[in-house]
Structures are given as structure tokens and as C-alpha cells.
Amino acid sequence: MFLAWKEIMHNKLKFSLIIGVLVLISYLLFLISGLSNGLMGMNREAIDQWDPDAIIVTKESNRNLAQSIMDEDALDDQFDKAAPIKQLAVIIAKGDNKQNTLLFGIDKETFINPNITEGTSFAADDEVVANDALKQKGFSIGDTVDIAGSDDDLTIVGFTNNAKYNAANILYSNQTTADRLSMNRLKDKANAFLIKDKAYKDKTIDSDFEAIDKETFITKLPGYTEQKLTLDVMSYFLFTIATFIIGIFLYILTIQKAPVFGLLKAQGISNGFLAKSLVIQTLILSVIAVLIALGLTAITAAIIPDVVPIKFIWPTIAVYAAVIIVTAVIGGLFSIRSIQKVDPLKTIG
Secondary structure, eight states: HOOOOOOOOHHHHHHHHHHHHHHHHHHHHHHHHHHHHHHHHHHHHHHHHHSSEEEEEEEEEEEGGOOOOOEOOSSSSSSSEEEEEEEEEEEETTTTTEEEEEEEEOTTTTTOOOOEEEOOOOHHHHHHHGGGGGGGGTOOOOOOOEEEEOOOOEEEEEEEEEEETEEEEEEEEEEHHHHHHTTTTTEEESSEEEETTGGGGGGGOTEEEEEEHHHHHHHHHHHHHHHHHHHHHHHHHHHHHHHHHHHHHHHHHHHHHHHHHHHHHHHOOOOHHHHHHHHHHHHHHHHHHHHHHHHHHHHHHHSSSSTOOOOOOHHHHHHHHHHHHHHHHHHTTTTTOOOOOOOHHHHHH
16 A cells, blocks of 8 residues: 555656546536436425325326326225325416426325425315425415416415426315316316225226336336436446546556566566555545545535435435445556566566
């Protein structure tokens, strides 16, 4: 370790370039991880808040909540808890301020009733609880909002957090409000039932319905799987790029240091010792780079606006940091063969 550190301090500029490149790659990877978590969270926030064991929809709906329609009394009382839900897309407007939202008609007595962070829950028709992200869009408690394509108005009486579904902000209302806004298309109907019952697979339901576990349902949300796969592939490429970059840099430095290695070998220093020094040197460089990148990520997390869909999950980032260090060390191993090939007699001669 002494030899590895002394060389780093002696050639600060060269090794600073390696650290700088690794910092940029690590920082970008951490940002992509946060962006992936943020975008995925925007799709599934509401479902995670409901936390059902299963969602029951019609088979012909292709597991799409909006396309599933069934009678409100379609289920018997065979499940521990069953919460009917109605969904419709609405555009709310406050003056010239318009926002696309999803309105969910629910029963307040069920387990999917939202947690109120400000104001009160809906208590009458035309009252809604809104996702608190709408506060940043200019909406507040007591606002009466117009509904595009309808003569009805809604009054915001409360806010809840983490209420986005498929990246859209959510409004919660009672069933009657949802019925009227759907022009009675959903009257005595439900789009789906959310189930709380660990043994739901053992229960019998109508052959036209299917019960889907939460994670499977989420992967069927439009665009969810495609977004996640795209960002995951970008992360994998960054790991690969980091491996090759550190390998190329250290290979070039190894070639340049061939005379030094030859002299050290002539003095009796073994290939194993030199290889160990190279691995330790790579480890030091990658750890320094990752720590700097983590610091930049922490600063970013503290100052980035809430409107940016980014969410840093630190245990995941810690795993990514460890993987970057490992891939960097693997890249450094490419140069060991070059050290072994150095002939001290040719180098000195």
C-alpha cells in the first residue's frame, strides 16, 4: 500500500484525471438511480399507499384498471377486506391553471382511504382530497376547481401525500361524485376491487375476473416496464464503461512505467508484489472517486427542487458504489499481465 500511495502522490495530475472520470461516471450513475426511483415511484405511489394483497379486475381489461368494469356487488364477502374503486380522468382548472388528474371514487370506510396531511377528508359530494404535489401547481385548500367538459365543480378540502398513479396526480372523492362525473357510466359499478387477504389465491371468484398481486399489476402499468428497463440498461452500460476506462488508463500508465517495473524486478521485487500494489492503487482511486461522487449526490439531494422526479434510495446507492469499486478493480486487473511481461534485463539494458 505504501508504494501505491506514494506513486499516487508523486503523479497527482495523472491520477487526478482517473479520479475525475470515475467521479463523473459514479455521479451520473447515482443520478440515474435516483431518476429511476423517482419515475418508478410516480407510477406506483398510490398503489404502494393502498398496499393491497391483490387487485381484482376483469380478464378482458388486459390488467388495465380504467378498462375494467364490474358490478359493485360482484364479490361476495369471501375476502377479509375488499375495497371497490372507480377511476376516471379529469382536467381540473383554476382560472387558466389546468392540470390533468385522475379521480378515484372510494368508500371512506375502506383501507384505501388516504392519509390526510393537511385539511380534512371529503365529507360530502363534490369534495375531494388532492395529492399534495398539486400545491406546487397553485392549488390550495378551499379552492373550487372547474372540470373540463362538465358543469360540475369540485372543492379541495384536504391534501394527501404520495398520491400519484401512472405519473398523474390523484383526487379522491366519494362514489357519488365519481358516478356523476362519469355521467353515471360508473353508477353501481366499480373498475376494480382492492383486496386485503393473504389467502386470496384460495378464494373462488367469477371466471370473468382475475386476481393479480400488487407487483404484477404495477409492471402492467403503461410504460412502467419500458422506463425501468431503459434506465437499468443505462446503468449497466455505465458499469461497463467504468471498467474499461479504468483499465485503459492503468494499462497506459503501466506501459509508461515499464522501466520502473524492470528496475524493481532487478532488485528482487516479485510480480505478485507489483500486481498487489496495482490492485491497491486501483482500490484507493476508486474509493476516493466514489466518496466524492457520494458527496455530490448528497448535495444534489439537498438542493434539487421537489418538482424534479428524482428519489435517492441510499441503500441502493451504496450497492451501486460498491459495484463501481469492484468494476474499477476488475478494470485494473487488465494491466497485471503487462507487469508480468516486463523483462528486467531488456529494460535495464
